[in-house]
Amino acid sequence: MATGTSGRPGSGTTEAVPMVEVSVARSYARRARVAFYTVTSSAGALAIAAFATVGHSITAVVLGVLVGAVCGLVVALAVRAWPALRVLWHWAAEIVLFAVVVTGLAAAASVTHPVLAAALVLAASGLAGLVRPVRRRVVAWAWCAVVRHRLRLCFAEFIRSAARSSPIFLPLILLARPTPAGERVWVWLRPGLDLSDLDGRTGKLAVACWAGEVRVVRASARRAALVRVDITRRDPLTGAVRSPLARSVPIVSDAVTPVSPGGPPLALDLSDLPEEAPVTRVARR
Secondary structure, eight states: OEEEEOSSTTOOOEEEEOSSOHHHHHHHHHHHHHHHHHHHHHHHHHHHHHHHTTSOHHHHHHHHHHHHHHHHHHHHHHHHHHHHHHHHHHTHHHHHHHHHHHHHHHHHHHHSOHHHHHHHHHHHHHHHHHSHHHHHHHHHHHHHHHHHHHHHHHHHHHHHHHOSSSOOOOOEEEEEEEOSSEEEEEEEOOTTOOHHHHHTTHHHHHHHTTOSEEEEEESOSSOTTEEEEEEEOSOTTSSOOOOGGGGGSOOOOSSSOOOOTTSOOSSOOGGGSOOOOOOOHHHHO
């Protein structure tokens, strides 16, 4: 949970801004309680039956209750923390990148001088910004991270406008990778959404992702919840394509034209034919 200033100017007060929707947190709290009781009873019964075969019945009951309570608590905590874990998953790429940069900078500063470590970081940044192939790859992966967040916000608006009183269960944005036309993102839909709900909103998805066109198709024939979002930003067919096939074709001049030995010559030698004498009017009569 984060804190921030209130919307009134000059008030100076702070208010809590939840990282997870309140309705979603309450729903998962109820699910966590149900999971705790269910897992505790089932795991405890199985543990009691297992311990009763090798020890005393009272000892088996005590150990079974303890094992069931531990298993139920672990499952309940996992269910309760799932909304926060989902938020961390959506920001996983940024968190990992920040951790790698900070760890690498600290390691370089511990081995060498801090000024030299900062110079290495600046050199790597300059290499990524000046070398065109490296810059294009970095920009392409950066757009993948941006698109994942834009899709999450767009899905939140869709679901919030469709169900104002019920809890908001957002789809899970899985992976994203760059394509020659833009980006490709895999999304796992939650109950209440299907592919038909997204087909009519591809224009809004394109606006949210700052793209020209968005297509949503099924990514798996066995799982309808797994869909693929193809985002088009540019047309890769408009650029010039360099092909090495042109250098493989030999250049033949018109003077030396190959003729098949089995066929007749294609050109006529008119110099061997006799010239026809002109016919006058008297001869014609």
